[in-house]
Amino acid sequence: MAVMTYIEALSRGMWEEMERDPSVFLIGEDIGAYGGAFKATKGFLERFGQERVIDATLSEAAIVGASVGAALLGMRPVAEMQFADFVTCGFNQMVVNAAKTHYRWHLPVPMVLRLPTGGYIHGGPYHSTSPEAWFFHVPGLKIVAPSTPRDAKGLMKAAIRDDNPVIVLEFKYLYRRIKGEVPEDDSVTPIGVGEIRREGDDLAVITYGSTVHFALEAAERLSQQEGIEATILDLRSLAPFDRDLVRHVVQRTGKALVVHEDHLTGGVGAEIAAWIAEEMFTSLDAPVRRIGAADVPVPFAPPLEEAVLPNAAGIHAAMLDLARY
Amino acid sequence: MARIEVVMPQMGESIAEGTIVKWHKNIGEAVRKDEILLEISTDKVDSEIPSPAAGILVEIVAKEQATVAVQTVIAYLETDATSAAGQIASGQIHPGANADTTSSAAGAAMNADAPAPPAAPALAPQAPPADAPLPRGRFYSPLVLSIARTEQVSMEELEQIPGSGEGGRVTKKDILGYVNARKSGQVAPVASRGPEAVSSTAPGAAASRPPAGPASAKAPLVRGQGDQVIPMTNVQQKMAQHMVASIQTSPHVAAVHEVDMTVIVKHRSDHAAAFERSEGFKLTYTPYIIDAVVRAIKKYPLINASVEGTSIVRKSAINIGMAVASENGLIVPVIKHAEEKSLLGIARAVHDLAERTRARKLMPEDIQGGTFTISNYGVFGTVFGTPIINQPQIAILGTGAIVKRPVVINDAIAIRSIAYFTMSFDHRVVDGMLGGMFMDSIVKNLEGFDAGSEIK
Structure with missing residues (x-):
């Protein structure tokens, strides 16, 4: 085991896969000589050379389009967006070409799209987007959302090895804020499998990414102050999400709170909440509750950003309400 | 036609119960939407409560001076005049009859699985049949109802279980606790216990609130000629x-x-x-x-x-x-x-x-x-x-x-x-x-x- 930051673990995952498989290559803006906007690919150019670490033109459409084409020809491209916000310029390539080619021509598109995601970094409205709901709706795409360094590496490796187009949500807030033990071997985190981060019988919080950490903080406070014990389920993958584990935690507790950093309306939480209500109605001891960002663009001013995005205090309050219901 | 529940409103985050001070309408009287229907008193504030809808007051569940948990049904309005006349003419609606008109999901859900009630007795039943739904406006979560079904807890028993949830709601823990107690013989399976028996097992239940003043003050009261007895107001x-x-x-x-x-x-x-x-x-x-x-x-x-x-x-x-x-x-x-x-x-x-x-x-x-x-x-x-x-x-x-x-x-x-x-x-x-x-x-x-x- 090695202790590393979240972003180091992501880099490590890419590095190992490039060492293992010569068909893996990187493409993105300033990822070579500069090492990437967040330095995720620092040192890759020196090790793997210009043909496998491609500094792309300033066009997300070209980056995603070239990746689709390369994947169709048997390569395993890993494309980086500097910020998830900019993926909209490559959206057509992703949701039409990457997502549907396999259904139309039976040709796999084994590409990875890396999206540095979310707020809490005072980035303002153009650099704080949570893009998952845009893609969550599209059949043919997989989405993973690691919350720990271990899963950052494990899911990156799984994404690169998967024969489907996989979007990796990289939570910028976590890049250098959390450290954790990461296996040095070749182990991967399977896509579509969630993990229970905390056990408790009183209610279940279903979450992913940055808000996993806020939920854990809230759960500890709730345990110490109120003696209420919450299960925290880290989904890790959104498409597909781990229905078996969601079912397990809801049936265990009868009370579910779905939390994500993305906006509430039409978010991933809406689908999960609807699915719980449909499939587990008779297991529910309270209405399913959701927490997400307010339905406004993420503001620049830190106090406003704090007010718009979910936080541990808000999650704590909702958990308490739900537990008392 | 529609029968509308009037519930004890939530007058503030931390308010758990309220007391009916006065009904401004009698049974059979019409009320306009937003017209003052009753006065309640919660923790220190008296409030006039407007009617949630236009209709005829057909049943008062919570009488004046009753203290009930918030969201509890305290009365029913009928929006259809003909139907209201029928409900009032037939005297006070007995509990079983509510099931036909209630729109509560709880009642409907239990109805589906409850055995058909025995042929209607000619006389008003003293105690309703064991499985007759008694949805007096209390909400049961789908989970509580499914546990009740699996454990064969009748609707009448369910009504007797004190709720520890918000607004007196029966939670999963409450019903599981009841089921366990019943299994270990601490409570009889089909209880026909009076309300006193229930409230004594329900810490915090509204009905069991202790009287004001120290409980030990039991000295016999001597009243002299001309002494006045002044009931304390709610705030007092x-x-x-x-x-x-x-x-x-x-x-x-x-x-x-x-x-x-x-x-x-x-x-x-x-x-x-x-x-x-x-x-x-x-x-x-x-x-x-x-x-x-x-x-x-x-x-x-x-x-x-x-x-x-x-x-x-x-x-x-x-x-x-x-x-x-x-x-x-x-x-x-x-x-x-x-x-x-x-x-x-x-x-x-x-x-x-x-x-x-x-x-x-x-x-x-x-x-x-x-x-x-x-x-x-x-x-x-x-x-x-x-x-x-x-x-x-x-x-x-x-x-x-x-x-x-x-x-x-x-x-x-x-x-x-x-x-x-x-x-x-x-x-x-x-x-x-x-x-x-x-x-x-x-x-x-x-x-x-x-x-x-x-x-x-």
């Missing part, structure tokens, strides 16, 4: 309960400090006339005292706290309650976020709350969320008192009358305006040192008040 009853509960909860310790109010008295009299001209109300001592208290709390924030189990919760906002005597009884409206207010801002807030208290225009949130209370009994001439803590706070300041007294200053005798301030504090969490230092800080804030400052 609540006050009695709060006071007894506070004394039982917190070991009260009082600390008394002498305050030289001379600077404040002069400042107030210098500014009184101009202040009244510009603000339209009189300048009192209360804002000065609140301001001094708020500044002392900022220095000693542990006074601004509550006890929760084995934890002390230090409150971030400083919300000052001020005891106000009204013809109705003692009421404590709260100045929210006093730490953000200037002296003028405090004065305006005090005036607003005092006015609305006397005019009975307080909203439930006006009396909630206090973190520290001040009782200014000095206005009645009281020099020295020992106030009772306003739970769940941990301290209360009582301010005595300001009286001119001879005092020794620099070995000379001077005439100064002196008041005695008492703070009662909860000795579970506040010791004499903190209490004393906090009081001393209030005294210094008042005695060191800048006599040349403007009120702004």
Whole structure:
């Protein structure tokens, strides 16, 4: 085991896969000589050379389009967006070409799209987007959302090895804020499998990414102050999400709170909440509750950003309400 | 046609129950939407409740003086006149009949699986059949209903289970606890127990609230000729309960400090006339005292706290309650976020709350969320008192009358305006040192008040 930051673990995952498989290559803006906007690919150019670490033109459409084409020809491209916000310029390539080619021509598109995601970094409205709901709706795409360094590496490796187009949500807030033990071997985190981060019988919080950490903080406070014990389920993958584990935690507790950093309306939480209500109605001891960002663009001013995005205090309050219901 | 439930409204975040004071309509009377249907009393505030819909009052479930949990059904309205006539003509609707007209999911869900009720008996049943649904407006979660079905808990049994959830709701734990107790023989499977039996097993259930006053006061009452019996108002009853509960909860310790109010008295009299001209109300001592208290709390924030189990919760906002005597009884409206207010801002807030208290225009949130209370009994001439803590706070300041007294200053005798301030504090969490230092800080804030400052 090695202790590393979240972003180091992501880099490590890419590095190992490039060492293992010569068909893996990187493409993105300033990822070579500069090492990437967040330095995720620092040192890759020196090790793997210009043909496998491609500094792309300033066009997300070209980056995603070239990746689709390369994947169709048997390569395993890993494309980086500097910020998830900019993926909209490559959206057509992703949701039409990457997502549907396999259904139309039976040709796999084994590409990875890396999206540095979310707020809490005072980035303002153009650099704080949570893009998952845009893609969550599209059949043919997989989405993973690691919350720990271990899963950052494990899911990156799984994404690169998967024969489907996989979007990796990289939570910028976590890049250098959390450290954790990461296996040095070749182990991967399977896509579509969630993990229970905390056990408790009183209610279940279903979450992913940055808000996993806020939920854990809230759960500890709730345990110490109120003696209420919450299960925290880290989904890790959104498409597909781990229905078996969601079912397990809801049936265990009868009370579910779905939390994500993305906006509430039409978010991933809406689908999960609807699915719980449909499939587990008779297991529910309270209405399913959701927490997400307010339905406004993420503001620049830190106090406003704090007010718009979910936080541990808000999650704590909702958990308490739900537990008392 | 539609039968509409009228429920005890949630009058504020922390309010769990309310008491019906008066029904403004009798059964069979029509009511317009938003017309006043009844009056209720919750923790210190009386409110008139408008009708949720236009219709005819066909059933009153909760009679006057009944105290019920919020969201409990207290009456039914019928929007269809013909149907209403039928319901009223057939006498009081017996419980089983509700199932046909209720729109509650709980009732419907149980109906589907409940065995058909036995052929209707000719006489009104004393006890309804065991499996007849009795959805008296109580909501059961889908989980509770599915546990009830699996464990063969009849609807009547379900009705008897005390709920520990919000609004008296039966939670998963409640029904599982009941099922376990039933399995171990602690309760009979099909209970036909009276309400007393239920309420005695339900700590916190509305029906089992203890009478006001100490339970041990059982001395026989002797009434002389001409003695009057005056029923306590709701606010008086609540006050009695709060006071007894506070004394039982917190070991009260009082600390008394002498305050030289001379600077404040002069400042107030210098500014009184101009202040009244510009603000339209009189300048009192209360804002000065609140301001001094708020500044002392900022220095000693542990006074601004509550006890929760084995934890002390230090409150971030400083919300000052001020005891106000009204013809109705003692009421404590709260100045929210006093730490953000200037002296003028405090004065305006005090005036607003005092006015609305006397005019009975307080909203439930006006009396909630206090973190520290001040009782200014000095206005009645009281020099020295020992106030009772306003739970769940941990301290209360009582301010005595300001009286001119001879005092020794620099070995000379001077005439100064002196008041005695008492703070009662909860000795579970506040010791004499903190209490004393906090009081001393209030005294210094008042005695060191800048006599040349403007009120702004």
